[in-house]
Amino acid sequence: MGTLLVADSFRVREREGVAEARMPAMHFDRFRRDVAAAIEGLLDGSRRQEWWRLVFEPFMETVPGRIADGGAGFPRIELRGIEPLDDDGSAGGDPVLDVLIRPLPPLTTDLELRSAPGVRLATPRLKGPNIDRLGALNRELGAEALLLDEAGRAVEGATTSLVWWDGPVLCTARSRERVESVTERLVLAIAERRGVPLEPRACTPDEIASHEVWALNALHGIRAVTLIDGTPTGGPERGRIADFRDGLESAWRPLNGG
Secondary structure, three states, X not given: OOOEEEEEEOOEEEEOOEEEEEOHHHHHHHHHHHHHHHHHHOOOHHHHHHHXXXXXXXXXXXXXXXXXXXXXXXXXXXXXXXOEOOOOOOEOOOOEEEXXXXXXXXXXXXXXXXXXXXXXXXOOOOOOOOHHHHHHHHHHHOOEEEEEOOOOOEEEEOOOEEEEEEOOEEEEEOOOOOOOOHHHHHHHHHHHHOOOOEEEEOOOHHHHHXXXXXXXXXXXXXXXXXXXXXXXXXXXXXOHHHHHHHHXXXXXXXXXXX
8 A cells, every 4th residue: 555645534424315524625625736736746747647637537526426425424535655566666556546434433522732842744734644643643642732833833733723712813823834724714714704803823832722722623623622731721702612613514515516
């Protein structure tokens, strides 16, 4: 099995016999962009165009139906690196695409963050190649790893995007060296519809911990962060997280025809 280059995953639910996800088209679009970036250095121009037309596009046409057929769960679409073709392990062939139909893990409503200083990712914007490393880091810390930039400011969680509230202002991490979060985009769109001021900020974990903090991803939606490095976060405003969770309910779309 080749090296994981790109992955995208999201929760699927079944409602009245229809498989749904929160804005699946946004996940498919992100996967397309990430795959285009990942194969840039793997295939030359003419071969890349041919692979995209004859392999990638037909594959993507099948993805919604394959995921829908899998029912409720936590599927993942993948691009893996060029497989060894010969007995001596020499490289050959093309990148490999696949859909993994996986069961739904337990869903939670809160989590703890622990800073992971010194962790540097070679491809911080791509979702996929760092999954195994960050999963191991979470297990080692016994909490969601909080990735920091070189100045010690919060960037993102190992599997989550972070937002926090400073009074009426909803803040996001200013760093762009992170995965583009679909759930963050959905939450910010809810905030804009409600007239909430938005502001990107560069803050240390200590500075964030004094506020109400949310961790966002496509599996759990919005979770309340209860502790950052052992420090309790600021108390939530009554009803606000429930309001935004209700807002996310409007993002569910059928996989087929989504």
